Structures are given as C-alpha cells and as structure tokens.
Amino acid sequence: MAETAAVDVAGNLARVRERIGQAAARAGRDPQEVLLVGISKTVEPARMRQAVAAGLTDLGENYVQEAQEKFHVIGPGPRWHLVGHLQRNKVKAALQIFDLVQTVDSERLGREISRVAEARGRPASMLMQVNTSGEESKYGVPPPQAEALARALAELPGVRLEGLMTIGRWEPDPEAARAEFRLLAGLFSQLRSDGRGREMRYLSMGMSHDFEVAIEEGSTLVRVGTAIFGPRPARSGVADG
Ligand SMILES: *Cc1c(COP(=O)(O)O)cnc(C)c1O
Numbered sequence: 001m002a003e004t005a006a007v008d009v010a011g012n013l014a015r016v017r018e019r020i021g022q023a024a025a026r027a028g029r030d031p032q033e034v035l036l037v038g039i040s041k042t043v044e045p046a047r048m049r050q051a052v053a054a055g056l057t058d059l060g061e062n063y064v065q066e067a068q069e070k071f072h073v074i075g076p077g078p079r080w081h082l083v084g085h086l087q088r089n090k091v092k093a094a095l096q097i098f099d100l101v102q103t104v105d106s107e108r109l110g111r112e113i114s115r116v117a118e119a120r121g122r123p124a125s126m127l128m129q130v131n132t133s134g135e136e137s138k139y140g141v142p143p144p145q146a147e148a149l150a151r152a153l154a155e156l157p158g159v160r161l162e163g164l165m166t167i168g169r170w171e172p173d174p175e176a177a178r179a180e181f182r183l184l185a186g187l188f189s190q191l192r193s194d195g196r197g198r199e200m201r202y203l204s205m206g207m208s209h210d211f212e213v214a215i216e217e218g219s220t221l222v223r224v225g226t227a228i229f230g231p232r233p234a235r236s237g238v239a240d241g
Contacts, residue, residue, distance in 0.1 A: 007230035009047055010054035013038075016211075016227050023215035034215055035202070037081050039225035041066065042232045045073040051228060052078050060223055064090045064097070071097045083165075083223055085139045088112045095124055102127040102165040102204055102223075105141045107152050114158035125160045127204055128153055130187065132180035133169040140166065143183060150191050163202030163221070164188050174210035181205050181217035188218070 016036065024031040037058040040048045048059060048070065059074075061067035062084030071080065079099040086094055086103055091112050094101060104110050104126045117124035128150055131140030141149045146164075154161045166184045168177025188203045206214025208227035215222065226232060 007047065009050040009228060009230075012228045012230070013051055013054050013056060016224055019212060020215060020222065023212040027216045027218075029215070029218075033220050035221045037083075037204075037221060037223050038228045039083060039207070039223050040070070040229060041084075041225065043225075043229045045070050047229055048074060056228070060102075060225075064094050067097050068093065081223075091116045095120060095122075100125045100127065100162065100202075103129045103139065104153060105129045105131075105139050105149075107149060110153045110156055110159060114156035117158035123158055123160050125162050126153070127163045127165040127202055128161060129165045129167075130184055132166045132183050133177075135169060138167055143187065146187055147191065160199050163200050163204060164191075165202075165204035165221075168205065168207070168210050168214070170209075174213045177210045178213050178217060181210075181214050181219065185218040 020034050020036065021031045024034060035058060036056065037060045038051050038056045039060040041062045056078065058079045058081060060081040060083040061070065067080065080097050082094055082098040082101045082103060084103065086101060086109060088109055095116055101113065101124065104113065105128065113124050113126060128146070129140040130146050131138045131142055134142070150161060153159065164184055164187060166180060168180050184205055185203060188200065192200045202221045203219050204221040204223065205219045206222040208224050211219070211222040211224055
C-alpha cells in the first residue's frame with residue numbers, strides 16, 4: 001500500500017458517475033440499475049475513506065489478507081466485495097469480511113463456502129465467475145460449463161447465487177470486450193428466465209477502461225479501480241487474485 005501522489009477521489013468519482021449516466025442513457029437504461037464498486041487493491045485506507053465520504057457504498061478487494069487489514073481500519077460500513085480468486089483455505093476468513101464473493105468458479109469452492117456459511121448460520125452471497133474470453137491467464141468457468149455449474153451452485157444450502165461476473169479481455173480498444181459482455185448477458189438472462197435464478201440480480205462486468213461498453217451490454221455492477229483511485233503501482237495490474 002504505497003503512498004502515491006494526491007488524487008482527487010471525489011472528483012474522479014463524480015466523473016465516473018457521469019460516464020455511467022451517459023452510457024446508461026445511450027442504452028436506454030436507468031443508471032440506478034448500475035451498482036458502482038470501487039476496486040481498492042493497493043489503495044491506502046485514507047483514500048478509500050475519501051471515496052466512502054464522497055458517497056461510494058461498495059468496495060472491492062482482490063486479496064483476503066489485504067482486505068483484512070483494511071477492514072480492520074474502515075469497518076463494515078461500506079459493503080465489501082471479493083473480486084480476486086479465493087482459495088478454499090481462506091473461505092472462513094473471507095466470509096468474515098465480504099458481503100459478496102464475486103469469483104466462485106468451481107463446485108468445490110462453492111461447497112466449501114456453503115459449509116462455512118452454514119456453520120456461521122448466515123447464507124453467503126456469491127457470483128459465479130465466467131471466463132468469457134477463454135484466456136488461459138484468467139480464472140472462471142468456461143462458458144459451455146457455466147449453466148451446469150450455476151445450477152449446482154444454486155442448490156447449495158448455505159449460499160445465494162446472486163449473479164455472474166466476468167473480466168473482459170484487455171485491449172486498448174474497449175470494443176474488443178463487447179462480444180464477451182454480450183455472451184455473459186445472454187447467459188444471465190437465460191439463467192434468470194428458467195426460474196432457477198430467482199436471486200440473480202448482479203451482472204458484474206466492466207472496469208475502468210471498458211465499463212461504458214459493459215453498461216451498454218446490460219451490466220448491473222461495474223468494478224472500477226484506477227478511474228476512481230488513480231493509477232496503481234506498476235506491478236499490480238489486473239490481478240485475478
Ligand atoms: C483490478 C480489478 C478491477 C479494477 O480495474 P481498473 O482497471 O483499475 O478499473 C476490476 N475487476 C477486477 C477483477 C480486478 O482485478
């Protein structure tokens with residue numbers, strides 16, 4: 001968590017909200033349907049607090065340990081999202097912090113979350129991560145297996161499957177990710193319409209450089225880091241965890 005140069009977090013947040021509004025308008029959508037989650041990996045708690053003070057309601061972290069340290073300082077006021085890969089041996093620690101685990105991509109992990117959640121006496125909310133780009137560097141269930149995994153996760157007693165998440169391919173032109181966002185949106189509406197996905201409300205797609213395309217394709221949750229908090233130190237790119 002390196003200290004970096006001053007960043008106008010409140011101003012950035014206002015600009016991101018404005019862009020969300022414009023993208024929603026282009027798609028004929030209500031911007032209120034789009035939840036903004038500020039992704040704060042490597043960002044120091046003081047800057048995260050500035051964003052919360054400026055109205056940011058949701059924070060996202062990639063690593064359980066980093067989130068633990070920050071949660072200790074910031075507390076449970078904002079909602080906490082896990083957007084990095086979760087190892088099964090960290091499920092217990094994760095459920096003590098995160099309101100929504102966005103990265104479940106196997107039945108094994110889902111079962112462990114369900115088991116720990118039942119032991120805590122509180123259902124755990126999760127999204128299923130889909131690898132829509134097919135890139136090997138990315139976590140997520142491959143699209144052909146997504147429907148079957150969603151059904152299996154939806155039946156676990158301790159969890160609520162509340163939607164889908166994907167990371168679009170990174171190319172300088174954000175249009176490159178549009179087909180992937182469209183694929184996830186199609187899967188989302190299919191799972192919702194067949195009645196199993198009663199609790200499916202989050203379609204998590206879109207980051208700083210492609211959230212406008214994602215909103216045009218139906219995103220209801222965008223994960224925005226650098227556009228709010230400023231650039232990260234060089235070594236921490238888009239980390240899946
Ligand atoms: C880092 C990260 C983000 C935010 O990326 P930015 O480009 O800084 O907006 C969103 N989602 C995931 C999964 C990430 O790892």
